[in-house]
Amino acid sequence: xxxxxxxxxxxxxxxxxxxxxxxxxxxxxxxxxxxxxxxxxxxxxxxxxxxxxxxxxxxxxxxxxxxxxxxxxxxxxxxxxxxxxxxxxxxxxxxxxxxxxxxxxxxxxxxxxxxxxxxxxxxxxxxxxxxxxxxxxxxxxxxxxxxxxxxxxxxxxxxxxxxxxxxxxxxxxxxxxxxxxxxxxxxxxxxxxxxxxxxxxxxxxxxxxxxxxxxxxxxxxxxxxx
Amino acid sequence: xxxxxxxxxxxxxxxxxxxxxxxxxxxxxxxxxxxxxxxxxxxxxxxxxxxxxxxxxxxxxxxxxxxxxxxxxxxxxxxxxxxxxxxxxxxxxxxxxxxxxxxxxxxxxxxxxxxxxxxxxxxxxxxxxxxxxxxxxxxxxxxxxxxxxxxxxxxxxxxxxxxxxxxxxxxxxxxxxxxxxxxxxxxxxxxxxxxxxxxxxxxxxxxxxxxxxxxxxxx
Numbered sequence: 001x002x003x004x005x006x007x008x009x010x011x012x013x014x015x016x017x018x019x020x021x022x023x024x025x026x027x028x029x030x031x032x033x034x035x036x037x038x039x040x041x042x043x044x045x046x047x048x049x050x051x052x053x054x055x056x057x058x059x060x061x062x063x064x065x066x067x068x069x070x071x072x073x074x075x076x077x078x079x080x081x082x083x084x085x086x087x088x089x090x091x092x093x094x095x096x097x098x099x100x101x102x103x104x105x106x107x108x109x110x111x112x113x114x115x116x117x118x119x120x121x122x123x124x125x126x127x128x129x130x131x132x133x134x135x136x137x138x139x140x141x142x143x144x145x146x147x148x149x150x151x152x153x154x155x156x157x158x159x160x161x162x163x164x165x166x167x168x169x170x171x172x173x174x175x176x177x178x179x180x181x182x183x184x185x186x187x188x189x190x191x192x193x194x195x196x197x198x199x200x201x202x203x204x205x206x207x208x209x210x211x212x213x214x215x216x217x218x219x220x221x222x223x224x225x226x
Numbered sequence: 227x228x229x230x231x232x233x234x235x236x237x238x239x240x241x242x243x244x245x246x247x248x249x250x251x252x253x254x255x256x257x258x259x260x261x262x263x264x265x266x267x268x269x270x271x272x273x274x275x276x277x278x279x280x281x282x283x284x285x286x287x288x289x290x291x292x293x294x295x296x297x298x299x300x301x302x303x304x305x306x307x308x309x310x311x312x313x314x315x316x317x318x319x320x321x322x323x324x325x326x327x328x329x330x331x332x333x334x335x336x337x338x339x340x341x342x343x344x345x346x347x348x349x350x351x352x353x354x355x356x357x358x359x360x361x362x363x364x365x366x367x368x369x370x371x372x373x374x375x376x377x378x379x380x381x382x383x384x385x386x387x388x389x390x391x392x393x394x395x396x397x398x399x400x401x402x403x404x405x406x407x408x409x410x411x412x413x414x415x416x417x418x419x420x421x422x423x424x425x426x427x428x429x430x431x432x433x434x435x436x437x438x439x440x441x442x443x444x445x
Contacts, residue, residue, distance in 0.1 A: 063428075067378075067382075067420070067421065067424045067425065067428055068382075068417065068420055068421075068424075069382040069383070069384075069385035069420060070382070070385075071385040071386060071396055072385060072396070072416055072417060072420055075396070075399065075400070075413060075416065076413055076417070079403055079409050079413060080409060080410070080413045082409075083407075083409035083410060084409070084410055158288065162288075162289070162290040163290065165290040165292045165293055166290075166292060166386065168292065169292075169386070169388075169389070169396075176292070176293070176296060179296075183300075191304070192304035192305070193304075194300045194301050194303075194304050195297075195301040195302065195304035195305050196301075197301075198293070198296045198297040198300055198301035199297060199301055201293055201296070201297075202289055202293050202294065202297050205288065205289045205290060205293055206284075206285060206288045206289050208288075209288035209289070210284060210288045213284075213287065213288055
């Protein structure tokens with residue numbers, strides 16, 4: 001009966017609904033990535049400051065966020081904030097908050113790594129040939145940092161998209177939830193639809209993330225010489 | 227904060243942690259094996275297997291574990307393949323982890339200079355001997371930071387096991403929230419449990435990375 005299962009996909013607007021569900025996850029990750037890049041650059045710069053207090057704070061933040069599974073963070077915000085402070089957040093909003101917190105930590109670490117990878121003599125030789133501080137940054141430091149960061153930031157986007165699949169577990173109606181609805185709705189007419197629907201989602205994720213990873217890989221290779 | 231409640235339900239968390247660590251450990255060991263095998267397939271450029279390995283790596287790295295588990299646990303039974311919860315969790319973790327471990331091993335192998343391989347060939351070593359005595363000892367020491375990062379990543383990924391009906395830490399926490407509405411206590415224990423599990427591993431990884439002496443020449 002395997003050939004029957006796939007027809008669920010083409011019944012009504014099921015496939016469009018799945019794509020709509022996927023878009024929810026992608027939208028959450030894109031918003032979170034956008035915030036993470038801005039905040040992550042700030043955090044990364046903050047982490048290179050030689051002040052023991054900021055250093056300790058950023059370190060604790062980074063370690064805590066990176067050590068906790070993202071699902072735990074989601075639970076903390078989605079269930080914890082609601083109960084402790086009476087703030088009622090929707091699943092989507094909590095997801096954006098959590099993934100921004102997580103992305104900021106990841107991005108901050110990448111920015112820090114890129115910043116300290118520029119040897120000090122580059123700043124000094126820039127100054128020696130008479131460039132102003134701003135010119136040193138604009139013409140020497142930032143281009144090098146960008147070529148290092150852009151592939152990593154793109155990689156972070158794919159990780160973000162993959163991780164946002166977790167929002168299904170805090171009740172956001174995204175692709176997996178839509179899939180469950182479709183499967184339940186067709187439980188009697190097409191009992192083996194689960195195989196096809198979940199298989200489709202597997203490949204939907206794959207074809208979303210794969211091109212982005214390829215792009216990151218290509219850019220990384222292209223800019224490796226710097 | 228209800229300390230009595232915490233004391234009463236700590237055993238539940240310990241059970242859940244044991245279950246998770248058991249499955250996690252099996253999954254990690256298997257993914258290390260799969261990873262090494264794939265890295266070797268790529269190194270020896272075994273035809274056909276090599277293409278399969280490439281497809282596998284791309285598939286596994288570009289899909290979330292949650293979706294893989296849904297397919298294994300809810301999808302495959304419809305094709306007549308029934309796998310237990312534990313089986314799904316282990317297969318899923320191994321499917322995901324294998325590719326990450328393979329990448330870690332591969333970058334380690336690539337970091338060994340070509341000249342060493344040629345020197346070993348000139349000494350009359352066979353290809354198997356070269357990989358065993360020359361390449362791998364150096365490659366693994368280079369790979370260790372990446373392997374440790376993967377281990378932590380995989381343990382974190384085990385947090386989705388509750389979807390395949392395993393009573394892991396997330397499941398216990400959600401259960402307690404649902405049953406007793408003790409959200410703060412349940413979440414606190416959850417965070418503490420993960421800290422107890424992951425902090426030592428993370429510290430160990432950092433120590434290992436720092437104290438690592440690269441076996442390679444010229445470092």
